[in-house]
Amino acid sequence: MKYWMLISAALKRKQTRTVLTICSITVAFVLFGTLRSIAVAFTEDVDFSGDDRLVVMSKLSFIEPLPMAYHQRIQSVEGVDLVAHREWFGGTYIDVNNFFPKWPVNAEVWFDVYPEFIISEQEKRDFVNTRTGMVAGKAIAEKYNWKVGDKIPIMGDIWVKEDGSILWEFDLVGIFSQEEGSGVYGGDQQAFINHSYFEESRMWGKGTVGNYVVKVKNKEDNERIAKEIDKMFANSSDETKTSTEAAFSKMFAEQVGDIGLIMNSILAAVFFTMLLVTGNTMSQAVRERTPELAVFKTIGYSDSKILCLVLVEAMFMCFLGMAIGIAISFIVFLFLEDDLAAFIEGISFQPSVILWAFATALVMALIAGLPPALGAMRLKVVDALRKD
Amino acid sequence: MSDSLVSVNAVNKIYQRGGEKLVVLDDLNLEVPKGDFLALMGPSGSGKTTLLNLIGGLDTPTSGSVEVDNARLDTLNSRALSRWRASHVGFIFQFYNLLPVLTAFRNVELPLLLTKLSSSQRKEHVETALNIVSLVDRASHKPNELSGGQQQRVAIARALVSDPDILICDEPTGDLDRETSTEILNLLQVLNRDHGKTILMVTHDPMAAEFAKRILHLDKGKLSN
Ligand SMILES: Nc1ncnc2c1ncn2[C@@H]1O[C@H](COP(=O)(O)OP(=O)(O)O)[C@@H](O)[C@H]1O
Ligand SMILES: [Mg+2]
Numbered sequence: 383m384k385y386w387m388l389i390s391a392a393l394k395r396k397q398t399r400t401v402l403t404i405c406s407i408t409v410a411f412v413l414f415g416t417l418r419s420i421a422v423a424f425t426e427d428v429d430f431s432g433d434d435r436l437v438v439m440s441k442l443s444f445i446e447p448l449p450m451a452y453h454q455r456i457q458s459v460e461g462v463d464l465v466a467h468r469e470w471f472g473g474t475y476i477d478v479n480n481f482f483p484k485w486p487v488n489a490e491v492w493f494d495v496y497p498e499f500i501i502s503e504q505e506k507r508d509f510v511n512t513r514t515g516m517v518a519g520k521a522i523a524e525k526y527n528w529k530v531g532d533k534i535p536i537m538g539d540i541w542v543k544e545d546g547s548i549l550w551e552f553d554l555v556g557i558f559s560q561e562e563g564s565g566v567y568g569g570d571q572q573a574f575i576n577h578s579y580f581e582e583s584r585m586w587g588k589g590t591v592g593n594y595v596v597k598v599k600n601k602e603d604n605e606r607i608a609k610e611i612d613k614m615f616a617n618s619s620d621e622t623k624t625s626t627e628a629a630f631s632k633m634f635a636e637q638v639g640d641i642g643l644i645m646n647s648i649l650a651a652v653f654f655t656m657l658l659v660t661g662n663t664m665s666q667a668v669r670e671r672t673p674e675l676a677v678f679k680t681i682g683y684s685d686s687k688i689l690c691l692v693l694v695e696a697m698f699m700c701f702l703g704m705a706i707g708i709a710i711s712f713i714v715f716l717f718l719e720d721d722l723a724a725f726i727e728g729i730s731f732q733p734s735v736i737l738w739a740f741a742t743a744l745v746m747a748l749i750a751g752l753p754p755a756l757g758a759m760r761l762k763v764v765d766a767l768r769k770d
Numbered sequence: 771m772s773d774s775l776v777s778v779n780a781v782n783k784i785y786q787r788g789g790e791k792l793v794v795l796d797d798l799n800l801e802v803p804k805g806d807f808l809a810l811m812g813p814s815g816s817g818k819t820t821l822l823n824l825i826g827g828l829d830t831p832t833s834g835s836v837e838v839d840n841a842r843l844d845t846l847n848s849r850a851l852s853r854w855r856a857s858h859v860g861f862i863f864q865f866y867n868l869l870p871v872l873t874a875f876r877n878v879e880l881p882l883l884l885t886k887l888s889s890s891q892r893k894e895h896v897e898t899a900l901n902i903v904s905l906v907d908r909a910s911h912k913p914n915e916l917s918g919g920q921q922q923r924v925a926i927a928r929a930l931v932s933d934p935d936i937l938i939c940d941e942p943t944g945d946l947d948r949e950t951s952t953e954i955l956n957l958l959q960v961l962n963r964d965h966g967k968t969i970l971m972v973t974h975d976p977m978a979a980e981f982a983k984r985i986l987h988l989d990k991g992k993l994s995n
Contacts, residue, residue, distance in 0.1 A: 764828055
């Protein structure tokens with residue numbers, strides 16, 4: 383550690399330049415900490431529970447509605463256990479920032495199709511029997527401090543009531559949690575609405591649903607049942623596309639997976655730039671110090687010691703910038719986590735990012751520091767001293 | 771073994787410049803006894819610095835042998851040479867070559883970082899060296915807060931601090947006025963006389979050379995009186 387004074391002397395030589403370099407490394411690592419954490423959430427393999435659910439959606443796209451009349455016909459297919467349906471409600475709870483998915487669903491079977499959601503029998507019955515009923519995931523209820531019995535006002539955006547009003551009022555009749563580690567789509571970050579009130583009050587779209595979720599009796603029949611359903615509606619005005627829920631979610635995830643790729647590309651560009659900046663700073667710093675380095679060698683500092691001193695100097699800047707940057711991105715997540723969680727589950731500061739940041743800082747220091755360090759090492763004292 | 775501290779035998783130093791050969795030192799011999807104070811004079815470009823660098827272990831000859839304090843410098847590799855330099859020789863240059871961001875104390879301490887001395891032992895050595903050059907009260911000053919003569923004295927303290935046998939001075943007063951030069955040369959004399967340092971000094975200035983015990987001239991690769 384006695385050599386520390388030499389490193390600090392080198393860094394203090396041009397303080398402004400050192401500070402600016404560390405600042406730009408910091409900015410790069412703030413981006414690294416945040417974007418990597420988000421990218422991890424997007425690209426991570428999602429653990430979808432069970433393949434015993436099929437999703438039936440319009441062949442055109444998953445925002446195209448399907449006739450409610452399909453319900454009975456799908457139910458009649460051999461091997462089908464239960465048929466549920468859901469609709470995207472959209473809407474705003476008080477403030478646009480309070481985003482969470484809300485789905486009108488057929489309350490009668492919903493929780494039988496999704497046994498991963500834990501809810502009391504009483505609340506389940508209340509959900510079925512209350513036409514304006516809503517059940518909320520635990521995370522949502524806690525976030526907005528909701529209690530059973532509360533009235534929940536939602537301003538519609540897609541959905542307008544028959545009287546032209548956009549204010550929908552629902553009664554909170556239950557709060558569900560999710561089975562530990564079930565990884566069920568949406569988790570407890572969403573709310574379900576009894577379809578009946580929604581259906582009779584909406585101005586348009588009556589008689590349709592978003593898509594169907596079909597619970598099968600036996601996973602082995604998945605392929606046959608999917609084919610049979612699609613064949614049944616072939617050549618109708620609303621053709622269907624049936625896949626397993628896992629495949630459906632995967633398709634969804636693949637689209638957001640591209641976001642992960644884009645983020646990683648941005649990061650690569652940022653770090654390439656940082657390499658140039660740091661590398662340039664280091665070569666400049668070493669070039670200016672040629673006479674000093676010659677003195678070190680004259681008084682007996684070995685070539686390898688000189689190499690180490692210059693490398694440690696580069697590492698100091700990279701690691702300090704990295705530490706500050708990652709700390710800032712951690713703080714950013716402390717504030718943003720809740721808001722982000724509504725958009726995609728599992729977004730949070732990823733501890734694995736710290737490890738990657740270390741590795742990145744190390745590689746950066748080596749690539750930026752090694753050329754000038756080698757130059758300093760190879761410097762011949764006799765020639766360097768002569769240049770005065 | 772002779773009582774010579776430095777023994778240069780049949781040394782050639784040849785530089786290759788493009789296709790041309792430049793013979794800087796030509797079959798040169800030199801004996802420097804322990805305790806000597808030798809002034810080396812000669813025209814610019816005659817090879818004075820080259821000779822000092824060979825004796826100080828900064829460079830190796832094209833042929834011939836250089837023996838200093840019983841070590842054959844011409845046979846050592848660069849790693850061994852730097853280790854040898856750290857403990858056997860102190861260098862003093864025309865332009866002091868101090869580190870601008872470090873205090874006088876820290877500058878003098880630099881060579882000691884290579885030793886196993888504890889920080890309190892290092893402090894003791896640095897204070898002794900600064901005391902010899904009468905700069906104890908300037909220990910916490912940075913080079914730009916010191917005069918040229920004071921900076922050169924810091925450089926001398928740095929050369930002394932690891933207690934080497936030989937001091938190699940390449941035009942130590944080349945950048946100083948007459949009065950300050952005399953101060954520095956007096957100091958070198960004290961080091962030679964009272965502290966037993968063997969000194970090799972290159973100078974252009976005949977007055978400066980007068981401070982030495984003997985003077986040699988280097989010209990066309992050869993030494994003469
Ligand atoms: N690395 C080198 N390559 C080629 N020529 C050199 C090199 N170093 C020194 N010389 C030449 O050797 C001669 C002696 O140089 P030097 O010892 O510095 O002379 P002095 O110190 O007496 O002025 C000069 O002509 C110089 O140009
Ligand atoms: Mg010279």
